[in-house]
Amino acid sequence: MPKQFPSAYPDETWYSLIVRYHKHSGNQYWTRTKLELFDQKGMKVLNGISFPCEMMRKVKAKYPDSFDLRDIALNHTLFSYTMRFQPIEKKVKDLNDYLNGMELNLRFLHHIKNEKEWSLRYCPICRQEDIEKYGEPYWHAVHQIQLMPLCPIHRCRLINAPNKKPYYRYYAPVPEDGEPAFDCVAYEPLLTDTLNAYLRLPYEAGPNVETDNLARGMENAGLLRDAILDKRVVDEAKLYKALLEFYPSELVRTYFGDEIADHQARHIKKFKIHSPEKYALISTMLGLAPEAIFSEKPIPLRTEELFRELTESGYVYTDKQVARIVGVPESRLKTFIERAGIEQFWLDSEELSRHKENLVHKIVIRLTQEEDDILSEFMKENAIELRSFALYSILHKTLRDYQSSNYPEGP
Numbered sequence: 001m002p003k004q005f006p007s008a009y010p011d012e013t014w015y016s017l018i019v020r021y022h023k024h025s026g027n028q029y030w031t032r033t034k035l036e037l038f039d040q041k042g043m044k045v046l047n048g049i050s051f052p053c054e055m056m057r058k059v060k061a062k063y064p065d066s067f068d069l070r071d072i073a074l075n076h077t078l079f080s081y082t083m084r085f086q087p088i089e090k091k092v093k094d095l096n097d098y099l100n101g102m103e104l105n106l107r108f109l110h111h112i113k114n115e116k117e118w119s120l121r122y123c124p125i126c127r128q129e130d131i132e133k134y135g136e137p138y139w140h141a142v143h144q145i146q147l148m149p150l151c152p153i154h155r156c157r158l159i160n161a162p163n164k165k166p167y168y169r170y171y172a173p174v175p176e177d178g179e180p181a182f183d184c185v186a187y188e189p190l191l192t193d194t195l196n197a198y199l200r201l202p203y204e205a206g207p208n209v210e211t212d213n214l215a216r217g218m219e220n221a222g223l224l225r226d227a228i229l230d231k232r233v234v235d236e237a238k239l240y241k242a243l244l245e246f247y248p249s250e251l252v253r254t255y256f257g258d259e260i261a262d263h264q265a266r267h268i269k270k271f272k273i274h275s276p277e278k279y280a281l282i283s284t285m286l287g288l289a290p291e292a293i294f295s296e297k298p299i300p301l302r303t304e305e306l307f308r309e310l311t312e313s314g315y316v317y318t319d320k321q322v323a324r325i326v327g328v329p330e331s332r333l334k335t336f337i338e339r340a341g342i343e344q345f346w347l348d349s350e351e352l353s354r355h356k357e358n359l360v361h362k363i364v365i366r367l368t369q370e371e372d373d374i375l376s377e378f379m380k381e382n383a384i385e386l387r388s389f390a391l392y393s394i395l396h397k398t399l400r401d402y403q404s405s406n407y408p409e410g411p
Helices: 014-025 030-038 054-062 069-075 088-099 124-134 187-200 213-220 236-246 249-256 262-269 276-286 302-311 319-326 330-340 349-358 369-381 387-406
Strands: none
Touching: 014 030, 014 054, 030 054, 054 069, 069 088, 187 276, 213 262, 213 276, 213 302, 236 249, 236 262, 236 276, 249 276, 262 276, 302 319, 302 330, 319 330, 369 387
């Protein structure tokens, strides 16, 4: 038996450590390695990919100075990813229970498949870089997230190791013929970033129910029921349709079924579904940053931003105009501005008619540096000192030219 257990490489899976021990030991048969490490030949070593397990404690007992159990659990399995949406109390308890000798029972896991269906995966570029840096390749934890489409570093497609005898899984990634594949569809790089963040964030990080950024993102996308704004109730039919429009239908049905039921939508909104895949798919579809639903900073609401732009425009609006621009029912306008802390700024039709003679139009024009330079040259040539008057002159001439071209005899 080797005198040392190998030290873990960055992002190396526990399973990969066992594989390297086997290779370095010189053992001809895998059963010999399992007897040396675990005192039994029936131990399922793939269990150590997704979450910490009993075999780690067995090896720790034989090689007490080789590794730290907490480090292995959090940095060399998918445990942080697996537990991402669990309540913080449960996350802390489960980790402490494991470190204190108890076995974990994580029945909620959606992404862990039957061992016979599991395919280890690797990035061909990572494999080559590992050989150049460490002298040998190894299995990376992030590549084993089953929903992960691409390598988060190199953006190439992950390769599935062949799940067949003779015992492929006991060894390091085997090179495939051909070049790395960089073909992908639009959602895959975005989903890759989300899944990678779910693994890399601190173990304690979880969804922030106070900021409720998942619901805010769904509100921005028009996926909530307007009639119950304060409670932010998910419109399950709209959500399912949006997912089908963003992802392949087979992927959506794998994780959400043929529809999203009302109770499922409620559980999603309240973060009571604890496997991370559904949240990764929804937040990526919404265009949320991977860290958004864990953040203490609320994301801006599109409707509130539009309301504030209208209040600052200097123009007088009717309720009908505001409703059309913002995209909410007239009857709900006051509910929206009260929530945003904005005073009513629009007039009804009768009030507007009384103010028509006094309307002042305020226009905000954002110029590029090149456009500003051209405007300065125009002002110099025409002896104009004020930019506002220069822009008015240009607008006035443009409107007169338009009138002459389209209404030669007058409007």
